[in-house]
Amino acid sequence: MRLKIKLMAASFKMFIRQREAIIWTMILPLFMVFLFSFVKFDGLGHVNVGIVNHSPDSTLVNILKPIQALKISMGREDDELARLKKGERALVLVIPASFQPIGQDSLTLYLNAEKPQETQAGKLILQRALDELVFRQNHLPRHALRTELVNSRNLTYIDFLLPGIIAMSIMQSGVFGVAFGFVILKKRGILRRLLVTPMKTNDFIIAQVSTRLLVLMTQVLIMVGAGVLFFHLHFIGSIFNMIIVGLLGGVVFLSIGFALSGISKSEDQVAPLANVITLPMLMLSGVFFSRSNLPGFAHVVTDFFPLTYLADGLRSIAIEGATLTDVFPQLLGLAVWSVITLFIAVKAFRWE
Amino acid sequence: MSYVLEVSALKKRYGDLVAVDGVSFNVTRGEVFGILGPNGAGKTTTLEMIETLRPIDSGRVLLDGLDVQQEPQKVKQLIGVQLQASSFFDKLSLTELLLLFGETYGRQVDALALLDEAELRDKAKSYVVQLSGGQKQRFSIAAALVNDPVVLFLDEPTTGLDPQARRHLWGVIKRIRSEGKTIVITTHYMEEAEELCDRVAIMDRGKIVADAPPQELIRQLLAKGFKKERVERLANLEDVFLDLTGHSLRED
Numbered sequence: 001m002r003l004k005i006k007l008m009a010a011s012f013k014m015f016i017r018q019r020e021a022i023i024w025t026m027i028l029p030l031f032m033v034f035l036f037s038f039v040k041f042d043g044l045g046h047v048n049v050g051i052v053n054h055s056p057d058s059t060l061v062n063i064l065k066p067i068q069a070l071k072i073s074m075g076r077e078d079d080e081l082a083r084l085k086k087g088e089r090a091l092v093l094v095i096p097a098s099f100q101p102i103g104q105d106s107l108t109l110y111l112n113a114e115k116p117q118e119t120q121a122g123k124l125i126l127q128r129a130l131d132e133l134v135f136r137q138n139h140l141p142r143h144a145l146r147t148e149l150v151n152s153r154n155l156t157y158i159d160f161l162l163p164g165i166i167a168m169s170i171m172q173s174g175v176f177g178v179a180f181g182f183v184i185l186k187k188r189g190i191l192r193r194l195l196v197t198p199m200k201t202n203d204f205i206i207a208q209v210s211t212r213l214l215v216l217m218t219q220v221l222i223m224v225g226a227g228v229l230f231f232h233l234h235f236i237g238s239i240f241n242m243i244i245v246g247l248l249g250g251v252v253f254l255s256i257g258f259a260l261s262g263i264s265k266s267e268d269q270v271a272p273l274a275n276v277i278t279l280p281m282l283m284l285s286g287v288f289f290s291r292s293n294l295p296g297f298a299h300v301v302t303d304f305f306p307l308t309y310l311a312d313g314l315r316s317i318a319i320e321g322a323t324l325t326d327v328f329p330q331l332l333g334l335a336v337w338s339v340i341t342l343f344i345a346v347k348a349f350r351w352e
Numbered sequence: 353m354s355y356v357l358e359v360s361a362l363k364k365r366y367g368d369l370v371a372v373d374g375v376s377f378n379v380t381r382g383e384v385f386g387i388l389g390p391n392g393a394g395k396t397t398t399l400e401m402i403e404t405l406r407p408i409d410s411g412r413v414l415l416d417g418l419d420v421q422q423e424p425q426k427v428k429q430l431i432g433v434q435l436q437a438s439s440f441f442d443k444l445s446l447t448e449l450l451l452l453f454g455e456t457y458g459r460q461v462d463a464l465a466l467l468d469e470a471e472l473r474d475k476a477k478s479y480v481v482q483l484s485g486g487q488k489q490r491f492s493i494a495a496a497l498v499n500d501p502v503v504l505f506l507d508e509p510t511t512g513l514d515p516q517a518r519r520h521l522w523g524v525i526k527r528i529r530s531e532g533k534t535i536v537i538t539t540h541y542m543e544e545a546e547e548l549c550d551r552v553a554i555m556d557r558g559k560i561v562a563d564a565p566p567q568e569l570i571r572q573l574l575a576k577g578f579k580k581e582r583v584e585r586l587a588n589l590e591d592v593f594l595d596l597t598g599h600s601l602r603e604d
Contacts, residue, residue, distance in 0.1 A: 010452050017443035198428040
């Protein structure tokens, strides 16, 4: 027992002293979140409308300008149409020279065919503005909308992204950290030197695994903490549940790392193998983008990726406040993967 | 006479290659026993079978009366090993490494005393990567001494070292010898064997072709009527090199 503790202390010390490892497991994932926090993926934003006003009257333009959903630019007709073709405008409204607030003029509206959602919304708003002119003139009775503000949780892209990034860094440090670490220990004869001591090989493995799981827990805590403090993460879940799911995922990816270090002779062999395994998951497991955009056939495979279970599980807990019972499917998926990957790791791992 | 190491008819085969072909020898307590031979003679393979690192195809090794194949764990407790290409964890200091290695034997060692033995006290807080070739080898010997082993195995400890570092290492080995430790050392430097060993076995192509004290082997050769093309040389190039660059120890 004393040896186990000493081995654990030593491997933790070694990890802490390895600056690159700290950068990879803690700083880099947070830096990614920081970069992504500048990207606005949320909602439609606004509709770009170009207006070409040939008439001296500006009543219509004055009604349109305060509408927040529109981003209005005034310009010459040829210029605005050119911008429409470049995709900078969703619609271009041309007001004829003869336009009067009251009348039956025909206004021309050019629509960008590539932006059906924006043009549809823009068209409704413009038609509504024209109707407003008529109402103002005639004081007709009409139905009124009584508005009331309701605060929503208003989840942002960061809320989606951050749990995914936590899942990603658990995968990366498990697979790459262990695979590279052990191949180097093996290649440089360090493991061999340990084999001539009476130390039980399992004690060494246990020390390595527990160090890495401890690091993993720290990772989860730091990333959630940084998310709440710096990135306005709407964290409403239980950190304990996050760690439970994270640890189960950690077991899967550590096992993959051990298996890879067993079948590789050098760092050069580890890198491509580790990438072949992690890249598809990184792209298709819903770390960065929702998997709902994937075609149906892709779901057949990606639904069962361990990283999908891990990312989904962590995300439900973090932003939906899911309990461990709620994420039972994910826990089950990860448990099944743990058994499979542990089995492979035990079979493939070599000391020499 | 009690032997602390008894090797009999040891064999190891890799496919068609017979790496070790019926090797037998005995080592007495307190003796420095050298295994000499060209590269590929089977020295390292022999040593690794004795050290429990490699399965034995046939033959038997008794270490302090324990059968290496039957009781590898007990044998590991009794031996100290310096491997030919052994390295150590990167981010632990020499002191921390010695303490950790001590723990693997269930011992709480005096790391500084061990470092003194290898003349590395001033490097106590350094990492192994910061050591020179000679210092690394001396540290490797210190690490092999953490369990106060019954037999110390040194596999080509001075290969690749410059003359000063080699002489420094010899000094360390001689002191360990003077403390009465049994040492088994492999080398392909004849001079080293002559300097350090009480007895040598010469190995070639997996077999031991001679086994006797160095002076005895030389006497036997001369008795066969061997005459060396003799030029009276009172010094050789190594003497010149050491004269010019200094016998004294370098920060090696």
